[in-house]
Amino acid sequence: MRELTEVTSGVWVATAKIWTSNTVVVVDDDGAALVVDPGITPDEVEGLAAAVRAHGWHVTAGLSTHPHWDHVLWSRSLGNVPRLATPRAIAALVGDVERGWTEAGAAAPGHERALFGDLVPLGTASEVPSGADVPLPPPVPRGCRVVVHDAHAPGHLALVTRGVLAAGDMLSDLEVPLLDVGPGGDADRAPGDPLADYRWALDVLERAVETYDVEVLVPGHGSVTFGRDAILDRFAADRAYLRALERTATAVSTPAEAEPEVADPRLADEWVAGEHAAQRAFLVGRRAGA
Numbered sequence: 001m002r003e004l005t006e007v008t009s010g011v012w013v014a015t016a017k018i019w020t021s022n023t024v025v026v027v028d029d030d031g032a033a034l035v036v037d038p039g040i041t042p043d044e045v046e047g048l049a050a051a052v053r054a055h056g057w058h059v060t061a062g063l064s065t066h067p068h069w070d071h072v073l074w075s076r077s078l079g080n081v082p083r084l085a086t087p088r089a090i091a092a093l094v095g096d097v098e099r100g101w102t103e104a105g106a107a108a109p110g111h112e113r114a115l116f117g118d119l120v121p122l123g124t125a126s127e128v129p130s131g132a133d134v135p136l137p138p139p140v141p142r143g144c145r146v147v148v149h150d151a152h153a154p155g156h157l158a159l160v161t162r163g164v165l166a167a168g169d170m171l172s173d174l175e176v177p178l179l180d181v182g183p184g185g186d187a188d189r190a191p192g193d194p195l196a197d198y199r200w201a202l203d204v205l206e207r208a209v210e211t212y213d214v215e216v217l218v219p220g221h222g223s224v225t226f227g228r229d230a231i232l233d234r235f236a237a238d239r240a241y242l243r244a245l246e247r248t249a250t251a252v253s254t255p256a257e258a259e260p261e262v263a264d265p266r267l268a269d270e271w272v273a274g275e276h277a278a279q280r281a282f283l284v285g286r287r288a289g290a
């Protein structure tokens with residue numbers, strides 16, 4: 001059974017072994033539960049379902065923050081309930097589902113293919129455009145809303161509820177901002193200006209922090225942060241990284257010269273450093289092609 005920690009009244013977090021991935025469970029007074037990004041390995045997802053049962057809760061809905069494979073997993077043990085995502089996220093996943101499923105099989109084998117990315121749109125494309133801030137209707141527990149943007153992945157959403165921001169793959173203390181550089185790194189299919197998209201999304205999320213009195217930040221990967229100042233520090237760190245990334249990407253002429261020159265402690269991780277080098281090369285390539 002997975003360990004669930006209550007970060008504020010009615011909001012619980014479970015942390016997976018892989019990539020410090022966080023699952024959020026929002027529970028109403030009657031035990032109705034929303035499960036956000038349920039976890040990575042089949043054992044972990046089963047363990048989450050066991051923990052939900054042990055608490056006496058019943059899952060009424062799921063939510064996927066964005067269309068990357070590690071955020072669109074599920075198990076029958078969690079119940080046959082609507083699993084919500086934005087229409088743009090679903091379209092992005094559908095367009096790339098085999099690659100996602102292959103990645104899932106490599107890192108966390110044993111999931112059920114029929115449940116992989118089996119998502120329903122939480123509104124029409126015009127109802128949840130980038131920048132939308134909308135409440136989630138039942139069967140989602142009351143007091144849940146999502147804020148939508150296109151940083152990191154198309155149709156990425158953050159859940160805001162009970163003073164908690166569940167940010168998906170944003171605002172991590174372990175990962176630098178990871179731009180949407182196209183599915184599987186295919187720059188030809190990347191958005192026009194992912195750096196601008198990311199900055200804009202940080203502004204949107206910071207507004208939500210102020211508007212909804214957020215005091216707890218749960219990143220998709222990394223440590224849960226408490227208190228407004230610490231949360232705003234995460235925004236500042238991400239903006240500083242983006243400034244440095246842009247500077248270093250404009251200072252060189254070819255991707256071959258790309259070396260991490262950005263002073264960010266998160267780059268000490270080898271995988272993060274690799275992602276940093278890749279997005280620097282992406283920006284250099286974009287400039288060269290412009």
Ligand SMILES: [Zn+2]
Nearest residue numbers: 066068153169
């Ligand atoms: Zn992601």
